[in-house]
Amino acid sequence: MEITKQLKFNKDGLIPVVVQDWKDNVVLMVAYMNAEAFEKTLKTKKATFWSRSRQKFWIKGEQSGNIQKVKEVYYDCDADCILLKVHQVGDSACHTGYRSCFYRKLSFTGNTRITGKKIFDPKKVYGK
Numbered sequence: 001m002e003i004t005k006q007l008k009f010n011k012d013g014l015i016p017v018v019v020q021d022w023k024d025n026v027v028l029m030v031a032y033m034n035a036e037a038f039e040k041t042l043k044t045k046k047a048t049f050w051s052r053s054r055q056k057f058w059i060k061g062e063q064s065g066n067i068q069k070v071k072e073v074y075y076d077c078d079a080d081c082i083l084l085k086v087h088q089v090g091d092s093a094c095h096t097g098y099r100s101c102f103y104r105k106l107s108f109t110g111n112t113r114i115t116g117k118k119i120f121d122p123k124k125v126y127g128k
Contacts, residue, residue, distance in 0.1 A: 001042065004035050004038055004039055006079055007035075007038070007075060007079050008080040010080075013035065014032040014033065014034055015032065015033055015038070015080060015081065016032055016080075016081050016082070017031050017032060017047075017049065017081075017082045017083075017084060018082070018084070019031065019047060019060075019068060019083075019084045019093065020084065020085050020086070021087075021088055022071040022072060022085035022087060026099070027100060027102055028086070028088060028093035028094075028099070028100045028101065029093045029094065029100065029102075030101070031047075031049040032049060032050050032052060033048070033049055034050045036050075038082070040057070041070060041073075041084070045069060045070045046059050046060070046070065047060040047070055047086060048060075061089065063125065063126060064090065064095070064126070065090050066088065066089055066090030066091070066092045067089045067090070068084070068087070068088055068093070069089060070084050070085075070086050071085050071086060071087055073085075090120075091119055092120055095122060095126070096118075096122055097120045097122045097125075098117070098118055099116055099119055100116060103116030
């Protein structure tokens, strides 16, 4: 696709992706895409990423059922970061069972507080 050529992927061929709930703008997660994952996302309207640890494609929610239906796609002024606005099916984006991966709030004194609540038990979903 023409737009893929305009994006600036890093030396590993990846671009960071911020995923945000399209209704309330909560930041759900951050992941990475390569050019093929980006194009698959546009084609299927399901958030598809490149797993750096597993070195393979993954469709968000393919195991848990908590898929992300893409509603809008943005890219920043430098064309080196993507923002997906999604409908989060199953209401949980984090593999740890929370709605958002950003469920830990850090104070300026260095203390951490859990701000979210678990929606599902990852051991039951992933068997780990």
